[in-house]
Amino acid sequence: MTAPPTVSTEDVCCPGADCDLLPRGQAEDLALVFKALADPTRVRLLQYLAESQSGTACACHLPTALQISQPTLSFHMHKLHEAGLVDRDKRGRWVHWTVRRAPLEQVRGFLALSERVGAAPADGCC
Amino acid sequence: MTAPPTVSTEDVCCPGADCDLLPRGQAEDLALVFKALADPTRVRLLQYLAESQSGTACACHLPTALQISQPTLSFHMHKLHEAGLVDRDKRGRWVHWTVRRAPLEQVRGFLALSERVGAAPADGCC
Numbered sequence: 001m002t003a004p005p006t007v008s009t010e011d012v013c014c015p016g017a018d019c020d021l022l023p024r025g026q027a028e029d030l031a032l033v034f035k036a037l038a039d040p041t042r043v044r045l046l047q048y049l050a051e052s053q054s055g056t057a058c059a060c061h062l063p064t065a066l067q068i069s070q071p072t073l074s075f076h077m078h079k080l081h082e083a084g085l086v087d088r089d090k091r092g093r094w095v096h097w098t099v100r101r102a103p104l105e106q107v108r109g110f111l112a113l114s115e116r117v118g119a120a121p122a123d124g125c126c
Numbered sequence: 127m128t129a130p131p132t133v134s135t136e137d138v139c140c141p142g143a144d145c146d147l148l149p150r151g152q153a154e155d156l157a158l159v160f161k162a163l164a165d166p167t168r169v170r171l172l173q174y175l176a177e178s179q180s181g182t183a184c185a186c187h188l189p190t191a192l193q194i195s196q197p198t199l200s201f202h203m204h205k206l207h208e209a210g211l212v213d214r215d216k217r218g219r220w221v222h223w224t225v226r227r228a229p230l231e232q233v234r235g236f237l238a239l240s241e242r243v244g245a246a247p248a249d250g251c252c
């Protein structure tokens with residue numbers, strides 16, 4: 001997955017960013033969301049819910065759809081809920097899970113930094 | 127952070143998604159990137175690099191900029207590199223790190239699912 005390092009003999013030291021660091025609190029909030037998504041089953045669960053009507057599905061469908069056991073589902077939904085990625089509500093007998101847009105959009109906003117990568121170098125550096 | 131569950135007495139069971147699950151391999155690749163970003167220092171490092179000219183900075187600036195030790199920096203850069211989020215190259219004496227756009231754009235593409243959440247319900251469900 002990683003490219004082999006390139007090596008040149010010319011001694012170059014490119015400057016770092018000339019801007020404020022991302023505030024620690026924001027970085028911590030983002031890291032919590034990333035942590036909640038750091039599991040392929042939870043990634044698939046989130047996508048499944050997002051593709052459901054109104055981003056909501058009854059919990060009863062999830063074990064079969066994801067091919068996981070009920071305890072495994074409960075474990076993963078707890079992680080997603082704890083990170084604020086889903087809302088839980090009970091409709092009669094049935095628990096329903098709904099994707100929350102806000103944290104996903106917050107992460108997308110952060111990842112928009114990829115658009116700033118690769119700008120033309122100035123002064124021959126980088 | 128989490129909203130209290132809402133409870134209704136009406137027995138409702140909303141259907142799940144009527145589409146294919148995200149392929150397991152794709153979910154695993156995304157989860158690896160999320161895992162690499164599941165740390166506030168790495169989030170800040172990535173942002174710092176992205177804000178640097180051409181998304182590149184000499185490693186020598188990073189401990190001071192991030193207020194971390196050299197061993198801590200090495201640990202975090204190894205994690206980012208392992209996940210394919212940065213490239214490493216040596217320019218004379220100095221190691222340089224560059225953000226890779228592709229994995230960030232892959233994640234942004236996945237998170238675009240947030241735009242599909244909250245569509246109008248049909249048949250009175252959800």
